Amino acid sequence: MSFLPLGMLLFLDILMIVFVIWNNIRFRGDKSKKTSGKAKSRRSFLKRAVTSLGAEQRARQYESLEDNEFAMTPRIMRVDTGFGGEVPVAFDPDDDEFGVDKKPSSDLQLFIRSMSRCIGATNFGLSFEFENLAFHPKKSIKPILSEVTGKIERGTLSGVMGASGAGKSTFVNVLMGKQNHTGGTTKVNGVAGNISKYKKIIGYVPQDDIVLPELTVRENILHSARIRLPSNWSDSEIQGHVDILISCLQLAHVKDSFVGSAAAPVISGGQRKRVSIGMELAALPMALFLDEPTSGLDATSAASIMTTLKELSRLGITIVSIIHQPRHEIFESLDNLLLFGAGRMIYQGPENRVQDYFEDVGFRFPKHGNPADVIMDIIAGQGSLYKPSGDTDIVHLIEHWKNRELNLRNHANIQSVSTNETLALRKTIRQRGAPWYRQIYYCFLRSILQQYRFKASFFAELGVGALAGFLIGLAELSQDGINFRGLFLKPYELLSSATDYSDVPQMSLLVGLSIGLTASSPGVKIFGEEKLTYWREAASGHNRFAYYMGKVLSTIPRMLLANLHFSILFYLLTTPRISWAAAFTANLLYFWCIYGLASCISMITRREDGPLLAVMLSLIVGVLNGMSPSLRQVRIWRLQWLWRASPGTWLAEGYFDQNIGPLDYLYQIDIAADYMGYIVGQFHLDLGMLMVIGTVCRVLAFGLMRVMNRHKQK
């Protein structure tokens, strides 16, 4: 037995461990340097490979800003876009209740430049109109939304409020085009049509912070920017833009911190929410919808998030947010309110007129109370607390609103934008998003980085692979490489003793089971762990094929290394007749099949059930290998198709061919093959079929990924 391969394997492992430790030390070193305020931060090797800094470019951009770029007028400032034009930005010099700067910060100025460059127009926002909007799913007895009419002007901050089940989320989903409405009309910028075509320029921040906890703040935002920004932006421009955005969102001090999860937090809940918002803003949307961005946050964090949203709306981006029980200050920062009850509209209009409106209806607001709380009570059907006599139920409020003059005024159309602007908008939408092949590359890089961050599970897989190879080797050690006894060739057949045809299929069974146990659980985790992320990304226009391919490609290095560990130990101890290259290739293709099967399982099962089911399935396909019952017996049962559909059979046949073939000068191997039911002499077909089965599994998994939970991908 040669120990050279074992030595090389050990050397490779030591190299990997040293690399990981060295990289960790560098990363920690960077962090401590940064906190002590010393020299410019350096980054770990892998981080640099994946996200090179755009700081220099950003510094250049700062230098290009001049103080006299801003000409203040009482309400509108004209901000130089840096591209030969100016954009009007609404800033109220008197409005500093939320700390909205009287003059945009340098970061904000640069952000405006990015917006202007990306959108290529002077109006950053989208306006929405909706008339008699209805949503009545077939399964539901009554409509979820009906007769909803109103408008949302560009560059405003709108709050959608209502009791639980009032239809807020449904309204937002319909308005964004995530959900098809069943009645009424919608217009974007005065143009009627399908809203989903604006998907690339509309951002949506879900209520749950769907971010990747193992990535840093910057890595999460950068990935979104790389995928969704216009294809003609260079990577350094994208990185510069992301750094500006991170500063705008006040995340600069935590940009290299891992995001963590709610269960194991690293950054605060408010910061995680900002990351989630940043992932949308990175794509420079013209309208941003948010589902309860302040829920679960303390009052200060909630106010801070709303300040940021207000600032963004002042840049011209249209912001629509579902909001629950806002604080007084947050409520007052809203420009526009949409109040819902029982799927109908109760009020839609300026925030500063809502109290007057309800007072006209007869409600009395306590002097020192929060009007938002009172309004929430009224629209939740608790209005009797504020109206001693008269109707206070929701039906009455809905009817009242329907007939009001303020409501009727909402019917007035928003002026359609000019043809030039419509054309510019179409061009903007067309240019959005990296081409699919570049998206594959970004998804691949991200997935590799994720695997690196989960190095414990990666090394565990290598360890399990090596252990499995070692144990099989031990089991086969006593055979001393002799694993076949057949009938001697004529004329020596009379010298033949007892035959032994099943040793090789048994060896391949052990190989199949070991690889199945090693690879099935990690194979499930690759996809099963982040379905929410996939749904969010698919809904925001990421290329689904690119996401999938990125993931698939990122498993290849993992499979290669795990297989190397398994095959070297197995081969050294077992000393089979099959060549090293052939054994390595066959085992690798079996890994390919198990990962493919595991990805199918991950698409159809719950996250918790996936690993167990994948292990079960890998045992089944391992056992269906034609050893016992033999393939010949199976053929008699007319079930050969089932065995042939299992990668275990092709692996066993390949092993049989390669281990027994070299003995054809001595034994009648045709008789042995016939007895077992295997076909010898088609090793390349056996390998090819393993490749095909693994590929078919992946195609199937991709199909399942697209089909399962389709509504969540819209």
Ligand SMILES: Nc1ncnc2c1ncn2[C@@H]1O[C@H](COP(=O)(O)OP(=O)(O)OP(=O)(O)O)[C@@H](O)[C@H]1O
């Ligand atoms: N596709 C659908 N099919 C059937 N019923 C639906 C569908 N979508 C929503 N509903 C129902 O419509 C009602 C309104 O749901 P929606 O999620 O819009 O309310 P909401 O105001 O956002 O509530 P919450 O504040 O609790 O999230 C709920 O009773 C919900 O179960």
